[in-house]
Amino acid sequence: MPNMSLKKNPMPEQDAVVRAGNFKEVALGYTREIAMEEADRCLNCKNAPCVTGCPVNVPIPNFIAKIKEGDFQGAYEVIRTQNGLPAICGRVCPQETQCESKCVRGIKGEAVGIGRLERFAADYAMNEGKVSVETAPACGKKAAVVGSGPAGLTCAADLARAGWDVTLYEALHTPGGVLMYGIPEFRLPKALVQKEIDAIRALGVKIVTNAVVGRAMTVDELLEEGNDAVFIGSGAGLPNFQKIPGESLCGVYSANEFLTRINLMRAYTFPQHDTPVKVGSRVAVIGGGNVAMDAARCAKRLGADVTIVYRRGEEEMPARKEEIHHAKEEGIHFRLLTNPMEILGDENGFVRAMTCVEMELGEPDAKGRRRPVAKPGSEFELPVETVIVAIGNSPNPLIKKTTPDLPTEKWGGITADENGRTGKAKVYAGGDAVTGAATVILAMGAGKKAARAIIEDNA
């Protein structure tokens, strides 16, 4: 008889007041006992609807069954057959809209905590078990992967496991892409990302850092060097601004800059690390996505009083519910239905305030989201010293510029079919570089499909 509790076992967490003052991981992970109890909630449905909700098709009931038996290493190995980065997915995937949204237990009560169980199995293998995975014998084929974020890492890992000779090129000094520069330590510890990357290196993938494809080398040169395929997973790295007056004042950051200083360059330890980050006592974060929540929670940990400014309502926020909830718990203020109009500076060119206007929701737009409209006469000044702009990113133009025969979309994304095939022979692409800014798991799914297409096309 399975555990028929309607509620998911809660995730043990650091206390909200304590964690708002440190960068340590917020969610502490299930214990063995809690994990086995939660695994017991799974009904092991024959048709496994949860798997259809997973972009990388993890055999979910099978790994949960292993946890139920207490075979945690076995659970990890089941996940690794389909997912190269389980410790990461267990933490940052939006399970509530994917696997868990399809869970039968969710019809009456809460879905099985699939993400939490995935994280448990991965952490177990990393800390107490083995993370090695078998690879096929070398097949004599060679591939270059551009960008070492979730799409590139997944594609590289799948190709390496199929016996390919893979080289991964990364522009920054550390591989991992958004996992390293974007998502904060308290949500995704960097030591853990490092372990996942080490596991991919152990598959034989060569990683070249400090290599900017589009500058130091072109896609065509990679093909001329004898690569049978090139996969482009260069992400959506170019930050958007609102184009309102005052965005170039000192104290205005793109979320990318702010998060990169803190996560990749470890500015929160300044001056121990050399890169500084300047945060005023009052910070406004513009935007309502996960990146806005990450930036707000980082600023809070650096001692600021933080306000999220978002032009729609909470229901319309693209951020995960869990992130909004965590941010609120940590004391972050929300100014919803509020739109920034101008950032005001002092005599030295530093931010002193932001003029905003209150909004109300009007008719739904093409995507069905109700369009916010300004309330006349509702302008007010929000006193802040720092403004972080988290309103999205566009694809990086470097590869597009230097690969003239690679078809791209008007908005800058690379044109590719659902399996990552582009309009250029032997060149594949996936992740945010194709879709525009999305999630880690969708990028991983794209990397996986492209790897499959590359293997098929070269069979």
Added chain:
Amino acid sequence: MFPIVKKRVLNDTVTLMEIQAPLVARKAQPGQFIIFRIDEEGERVPLTIAGYDREKGTVTIIFQKVGYTTEKLDNLNEGDALLDFVGPLGEPSHTEGITRAAVIGGGLGVAIAYPQAKALHEAGAKVDLIVGFRNEDLIILQEELAAACTDLTIMTDDGSNGHKGFVTQALEEKLKAGEQYDVVIAIGPLPMMRAVCNLTKPYGVKTIVSMNPIMIDGTGMCGGCRVTVGGETKFACVDGPDFDGHLVDWDEAIARSRMFRSEEAKAKEKLHKCRLTGEARSHA
């Protein structure tokens, strides 16, 4: 790792280094830059490429000890290595179609003006190179500069080399004398580049400046290097670093260059902290 294969002290505050970096040397062009990081704790700092040798796989950088990281870099010697060295970044300078140019370098900008002048000169252009230093003792690369142009003018603020004045004065004389330049290229501290632009504007001479703002990644990701040019926001790392100087918002660029001034002072304190007592000491 990227070994330092040559170190040459040019004057008290300016040092030249050749770095073994074949991937960068292979593609480097005048006007482009690199980003280096000394060690695991280090910050990423952009520097303009001062020269390269594709065969030896080396890239030359010239830097002035102005802040914490450049001072730390200056403490390294031949045989030491940098942890990271990435490039070439930014768009190369345009040299096509230029037959008559004035290249203006101020202070450390001289080191960057040098490869630009050299590239134009080698492409067959007639190049007037005007460089400025505070005094005679600070003059660097004199032989190299002379070989990279048609006419070299060296100005000193105190006149100790016999040519007293700023680079703008020397340029103004030439403009007044009726020199017709296709382009004036100004490289150096922001106020100097602004002064050159103010001077050339009434003459209607196209003036290109090389911006070196605060940045982290150098590939368009952070947006920290944004510069307003002709009312539009540009990223110096992917759209620049060269821009039409008559269109640059100089007040904003100067204000932005000061964003981390107080943090820079704090970092420098760390450098000068006595290892024995842990006390900060002032830098003589």
